[in-house]
Amino acid sequence: MAGNRLVTRRVARWLDTRLGSAKFARTALGKVFPDHWSFLIGEIVLYSFVVLLLTGVYLTFFFDPSTNEVVYRGSYEPLQGVEMTQAYASALDLSFDVRAGLVMRQIHHWAALLFLASMVVHLMRVFFTGAFRRPRELNWMIGVTLLILGIFNGFAGYSLLDDQLSGTGLRIAYSITLSIPLVGTWLASFLFGGEFPGPDIINRLYVIHILLLPALIIGLLVAHLGLVVRHKHTQFGGRGRTEKNVVGEPVWPRFAFKSIGLMLLTASVLAALGGLAQINPIWLYGPFEPAEVSSASQPDWYMAWLDGALRVFPPWEIRALGYEVPAPFFPAVLLAGITFGLLYMWPFMEARFTADVVEHHLLDRPRNRPVRTSLGAATLAFYTVLTLSGSTDVIATTFGTSVNGVLVACRVAAIVLPPIVALTTYRLCRELQLRDEDAGMAPPERPRIRWELLRVWELPKRRKQRKADARAEATPTPTTVD
């Protein structure tokens, strides 16, 4: 024991004399993190990404993203002698003839689902507690970018295998790209290397999936965590916790041990899922044939809202002067653009609408920000309906009703449900606040919401007023500017 300690000491000393690491390490180990269960979700994102990297590297040793046609001679009997691409064949070999290959592939896929799921929940945590407010707007935007990159990389990943389901997904992606006005046909050609299916798409997706997007994600993750360190973590209010301090536990030793434990437990759950819960059984789908399709083609969950939007959006298109904007543009491109655009802009919109521009390090309880909370809940309701709409056919067959009926119900729900959820949430927040007041808790001071900004019809009048004010201010005191 004593000898051990001596060796670590000597190593630490050696490093310190080269790097000056002791001072830095001491600061790092003493860094204080507030404790709350909801702060774990972001850690789960990080740890499922670690699992993704490890299993992903293993998979690249065996997967071959080539579209050369080969005849399958592996050990999966039903596909013996079938012509398929090298990509699909190597994915089959990986699953059946590489020992531990299947479990690695399934862990990888489950980890991708968890990565995105925990990212979305983490985003909800940050949104509903107001952790995106000044000074953390940039980190919020980095987080939204990470979500977008994660969605793209997930799609790229399951599209690599060139099975029937992924080929159908790629066909839809191609058509969505094609639907973009003016540049769509060029973009699609540049992405796929020609007309669908295109000679290069699998190869390009592979580079995108294993190099381009992971590198971006790693870079942004580092920036994201770096900013967390820079800003110091937010905390909920409570005794002794103020805007000027952080109350929690230092990294070393308890927090570090708990966090490593969480990483191992995350990996453990993913390993259990990867071993016991089958996911994406590509051998059942068969190789991709452009003329064929299987019923109940569902994408992974994080793409389901887009697929659902494609289903529920009415058959509207714009045709004028011989040009057209096809129907898929609106639900797939425009909706996605609006979704992420609003996410990016939210911190700034909220600051503007509440005239709240000061720094915040104490988190809101969602009930104390009823407007934000109800807007967020309504948004979640909308995207939940869209996600469910991605399975209209499955819902219809499961419950023995007509697909058309389910689809119409989804269309109605997508419009009706969000306002209902918003009103209910608002009411609920108010009730909870009243209960807090009864219990003797004073509601925290809230920034004034500037509802007048919503009255757009008053905009011209207000602008005129502002100008008049500025003139009135300018004339009596002719002070030099700056």
Place this chain on the structure above:
Amino acid sequence: MSPDPHEPTPDEAAPPEESGAPAKPEGEVSLAAEPTIDVPAGDAPASGGAAGPERGCLGCGEGGEGGDGGPPLGGDRPTPADEAAARRAELAVASGFLLSTAGALGLAVVYWRGGQPQLEGLFLALALGGLGTGFVLWSKRFMPHEPVVEARHPIASTEEEVDRFREEFEQGEVILTRRKLLVRSAGLALVSLGAALLFPLRSLGPRPGKGLKDTPFARGVYLVTADNQRVRAADVNRNGVLTVFPEVEADPEHPDADPRPALQADSPTLLIRPAGTPRPRQGREEWTADGLIAFSKLCTHVGCPVGLYQADEHLLLCPCHQSTFDVLDGARPVFGPATRSLPQLPLGIDDEGYVVAEGDFSGPPGPGFWDRDR
């Protein structure tokens, strides 16, 4: 020229993390069962600036704002009250680690014996889970849990720092702006370089052209199945559907190569013999042959193959987004997100009874795009 860059800024002169931090010597962090309280009460008000002490415990000294003498948060919970409880906790942690060891051994044995995905996953989960549980229990039962307070510092730099930065930066800026010609020509060079670097992007794909709008179908082209067999009218039963493709000439350089008509992505076609009588569109009265009618198999929504034929309602259904087309009414979309009818293929029968195309589709097959009608 500029101030010495090594001159300490106010922040560097007073490093923020210096005072009152956990007072443990490096390399000698004790993980023993008896927790040490990081910051004794007397240590807290070390720097005593406007933001309060850098770090301290809650409720001790003047550091604990709002603490007014109450007991510190968390209390002395982690110390197991008696030796027996500590022993039990130790056993729980150790059994987690032992479980993990067993899982790892199991994984190795399963792999050695030829591998089995379920068991591999299970043992891996056990190995990771045991270790994780051990770590979590260890930290929860045997490590100090004293809330520590750390001061926040303003994010923004002080006015003085900003001013100094601006001064230094502007010294460089002056040099930049003095030689207008150099700046402008450098800017021109950079813009040109950027534009030139865009050109290689052009190699990514061919110009999107007629390929999107037409298919190998033309007057006299035979319809073949996925196995490259020509089709006779009698091959399609009443209410039957057959997926067909245009026959492609074998590549003269590779006469043995299988042309694989099924690999053509834009020309799969449905040859249907509906039970009812189709109501032909204007100008398409002669496009059916011997009771057969043919439509593009690609949905006009996002191009999925329209794979389901509901014969008794003569409806074609796309399994991707449930667009539905009425075969008797020129494959008009009657439900779902599709906006256009499926393009129709004019059919004929040759002298030997094989089905041939009488031309290309009535419109570009598949999903819409910007200049589709041009």
